[in-house]
Amino acid sequence: xxxxxxxxxxxxxxxxxxxxxxxxxxxxxxxxxxxxxxxxxxxxxxxxxxxxxxxxxxxxxxxxxxxxxxxxxxxxxxxxxxxxxxxxxxxxxxxxxxxxxxxxxxxxxxxxxxxxxxxxxxxxxxxxxxxxxxxxxxxxxxxxxxxxxxxxxxxxxxxxxxxxxxxxxxxxxxxxxxxxxxxxxxxxxxxxxxxxxxxxxxxxxxxxxxxxxxxxxxxxxxxxxxxxxxxxxxxxxxxxxxxxxxxxxxxxxxxxxxxxxxxxxxxxxxxxxxxxxxxxxxxxxxxxxxxxxxxxxxxxxxxxxxxxxxxxxxxxxxxxxxxxxxxxxxxxxxxxxxxxxxxxxxxxxxxxxxxxxxxxxxxxxxxxxxxxxxxxxxxxxxxxxxxxxxxxxxxxxxxxxxxxxxxxxxxxxxxxxxxxxxxxxxxxxxxx
Numbered sequence: 001x002x003x004x005x006x007x008x009x010x011x012x013x014x015x016x017x018x019x020x021x022x023x024x025x026x027x028x029x030x031x032x033x034x035x036x037x038x039x040x041x042x043x044x045x046x047x048x049x050x051x052x053x054x055x056x057x058x059x060x061x062x063x064x065x066x067x068x069x070x071x072x073x074x075x076x077x078x079x080x081x082x083x084x085x086x087x088x089x090x091x092x093x094x095x096x097x098x099x100x101x102x103x104x105x106x107x108x109x110x111x112x113x114x115x116x117x118x119x120x121x122x123x124x125x126x127x128x129x130x131x132x133x134x135x136x137x138x139x140x141x142x143x144x145x146x147x148x149x150x151x152x153x154x155x156x157x158x159x160x161x162x163x164x165x166x167x168x169x170x171x172x173x174x175x176x177x178x179x180x181x182x183x184x185x186x187x188x189x190x191x192x193x194x195x196x197x198x199x200x201x202x203x204x205x206x207x208x209x210x211x212x213x214x215x216x217x218x219x220x221x222x223x224x225x226x227x228x229x230x231x232x233x234x235x236x237x238x239x240x241x242x243x244x245x246x247x248x249x250x251x252x253x254x255x256x257x258x259x260x261x262x263x264x265x266x267x268x269x270x271x272x273x274x275x276x277x278x279x280x281x282x283x284x285x286x287x288x289x290x291x292x293x294x295x296x297x298x299x300x301x302x303x304x305x306x307x308x309x310x311x312x313x314x315x316x317x318x319x320x321x322x323x324x325x326x327x328x329x330x331x332x333x334x335x336x337x338x339x340x341x342x343x344x345x346x347x348x349x350x351x352x353x354x355x356x357x358x359x360x361x362x363x364x365x366x367x368x369x370x371x372x373x374x375x376x377x378x379x380x381x382x383x384x385x386x387x388x389x390x391x392x393x394x395x396x397x398x399x400x401x402x403x404x405x406x407x408x409x410x411x412x413x414x415x416x417x418x419x420x421x422x423x424x425x426x427x428x429x430x431x432x
Contacts, residue, residue, distance in 0.1 A: 038169040039233035040258070040265035042326055043082055043226040045176050046123075047075075047269035049323035050130020051377070053293060053316055054370035055216040056273055060280025061290035063210050065193070065200030068277055070214045072201065074221035075270030077414050079262055081385060084392050084403070084411065085227050086258045089234035091392075091401035096231040097337020099397070100387050112383055113338035119224045119380035120334065121352050122373040123327045127154075128356035129366045129373075131320025133293050137313040143360040151353050154324035155345070161329070165233070175322035180268055182315030183275040189304040190282040197278070215421055216374040221273060222418075224380040225330040227388060232333045234258065251400055292367040379422055385415045 059067040085096055092099060097116070101109050131150030135141040141149065160168040205211050283303050284290040290299060293316065301309035331348055335341055359369050389411045395402045403411075 037257075037261045037264070038165070038173070039086065039230060040082060040261040041173045041176060042169055042233060043223075043230040044265035044269040045172050045319070045322040045326050046223040046226040046330075047078060047221055047266065048176070048179050048272045048319055049123075049127055049223075050133070050293075050316060050320050051126035051216075051370050051374040052221065052273055053130065053276060053296075053319065054126075054367050055213060055374050056276035057280045057284075057290060057293070057296050058367070058371060059210075059213045059217055060277035061284035061296075062213065063206050064281045064285050065196040065278070066204060066206055067210060067214055067217060068197065068200030068274065068281075069203050070217050071221065071270065071273045071277060073203075074218045075266060075273065077218075077418075078222050078269075079266045080407075080411060080414065081222060081227060081388070082230050082262045082266060083259055084388055084407075085231040086234045086262065087255065087401055088388065088392055088398075089231040090254055090258065091398045093235045094231075095235070095333055095337050096228050096384070096388055096391070097334050099231075099337075099391050101338050101340070103391065103394075103397070104387070109338055112387065113334065115380055115383045116224070116228065116334045116338065117331075119377055120327065120331045121355055122376040122380075123223070123225050123330070124324070124352040125356045125359065126370050126373040126377075127320055127324040127327055128353060129359065129369055130293075130316055131324060132356075132360055133366050134313050134317035134320055137294065137297050138310075138317065143366070144357055147353070147357050147360050150320050150324055151349055153321045154328055155349070157321060157325035158328055158345070172322050172326065175318040176265075176268065178318040179315045179322075180272050182311040182318075183272050183279070185311045186279055186300065186304065186308045187275045189308055190279045192278055193282065196281060200281075211421075211424065212375070213371070215378045216371050217273075218378050218381075218418065218421065221270075222378075222381055224377060224384040225327060225334070227381075227384040228337070229326065229330040229333050232337075255401075292365065293370075378418070382415055382419050382422075385411070385418070389415065 056071070059070075088094075088096060088099065094102075097113075100112055104112070128147045128150050129143075131153075132141075132143045132146030135146035135149060136143055157171055158168075160171050205214065279300075280290065280296070284296075284299055290296055297309050297312055300312050328345065328349060331352065332342070332345065335343065335348070360366070389403075389408060392398055392401075393403045393408045
């Protein structure tokens, strides 16, 4: 059948001038997931700060593998807690401190702010002292000068935030990998006792001293200040969460992304903490006196060579620099959220830096100061965790993001265990 010229012209005029482009295939899940990773890695650095070095090596050297189960339990608690605080930021678009100010009476808000500031000072003490010790081990820098250098580097790292969240996250993640790499290298040389690992997974204590160290390990692992800061990193991090979260599938996708973020980051931090205790249990329980970070450095050099000692010092330095910058950011989040006030970062840093420089300047034992700073942090956990549980269980605040009952129950058990452990420690240490 043939068309006339007139019929062909009419038919041609009705066709589109350009063919529609084919619909591009939906991006793969992995391509959508990777850009969402990052906030938990910033929080994870605080879980391997210099305070962890002191408590984990002290625990392994003093009690072998006995307290390994504490590290594992604390890491599981950290995963739950950081998941909840990230979800709070996703659901409300506000951080935990801001939600507390909006929901609680003013006296409660002021009390929470005061204890959060005390936690910030204890955090800075651990981070500045750790960085100072590392600089002393590597370059012979005096401790007080090392503390100042650590604070300055923290400012420089924090300045990366002015260029967006990605550069800051990349720098912090890179330092986290340096810490992990240092302990992988040392662990290969130290070896692992499978039987010791198995026995260390059975919950037990070895007197009040082990309980003190267990509390320090818990305080060094579950960090109160990053409960606040993680909730401030997720709003806007995943796009328009308000719109996406209106549907069940949208909420499920966002929750899946941040849970994977938490699992990978906290899993890495947990492995680093466990490696510290295992190394100490393998090398320093045969009569070797390990009483300070300096003695750990020297002991590693004696038993595994200068490479292991160098890896330890570099890891300690990376931990001090990274965790100090995260701690400074956390202090800004806490004050802005609870009080709606901002003070210059330099002024705030000088205030929180004073106790650490005082300890270093007066010749106090850095390792003892680190361990006790972690105990102070442990006492601050309930003041962040209990409000977090209450807020994330409120349907009027969270909407479709609200906790399941089993999640709230599990979190309540965790909070109760921490409070009970703190209470027992007080009675045993000061009255027994």
